[in-house]
Amino acid sequence: MVPYTATLDVDQATVWHLSALLNAERRRRGTRTGTRSLTCYKQAVLILRWFRDDTAIEALARDNHISRATGYRYIDEGVDVLADQAPDLYEVLEHARLVPQDPLILDGKLFPSDRSAEPGPTGKSDLWYSGHKHRHGGNIQFLSDARGEPLWVSEVEPGSTADITAARLHVFPLLHKAMAGGVVTLADSGYEGAGVGVRTPIKRPPQVDEHRWHVDDRAHNRLLRGLRCIGERAMAVLTGRWRVLRHTTMSPSKIGSIVQAALALTNIEKQNR
DSSP states (O other), X not given: OOOOOOOOOSOHHHHHHHHHHHHHHHHXXXXXXXXXXXXXXXXXXXXXXXXXXXXXXHHHHHHTTOOHHHHHHHHHHHHHHHHTTSOOHHHHHHHHHHSOOSOEEEEEEEEEBSOOOOBOTTSSSBTTEETTTTEEEEEEEEEEOTTOOEEEEOOOEETTSOHHHHHHHHTHHHHHHHHHTTOOEEOOGGGTTOOTTEEOOOOOOTTSOGGGSOHHHHHHHHXXXXXXXXXXXXXXXXXXXXXXXXXXXXXXXXXXXXXXXXXXXXXXXXXXX
């Protein structure tokens, strides 16, 4: 083993913010002073190293002279504490309703994971395998603003779940109510049939040649796609900053909490700028 010095490119204010959240969680649990292997500050650094650099938990545990099991427990605790700070869908939609702004953008993303052999509903394929993306992972629905800033992320659904099915479970119950208040949402063709207020591309009738298709319909689709594609930046913001999101080796059922925690970290960094 060769020791070396490294620098974590995370603001000191973010470390202290997370440290305060961990301290509050320890008080809530009634943890006695001096009974933990790491201080809240050192645990915060460990958690941020995992999120930022996707450092192996075994390496994090070794660097901090703790067991592998303790390392996993500290990471799980940090994920849960941060996920609790993630924006609530009701709050996001209420703000969009009260503060006039450009349309929201709804989309879904498959976050890759290791193979999970849990059988799907038909028994012919794995539950967490996406036939559309041809890989295992978890389906996360998200809302972003017109600038591509992430606003909200959902709980995880298995990779075999279609976007519109996941949206019906996690988004539409509240989104449809917000639409009555004037909130407009843009989405891709995968959300066709979502209902009033969700703008999706107009589907060209199969008997109509593309060049003979009405110019208004073509213009509508080009404009919608031009606006909607900006929403893809939201997930690029998260996966670009927090490398642990690019592939998880944990249970795919934890993907939702991990992505919510990453969104909370992104918001904390914005507040501390």
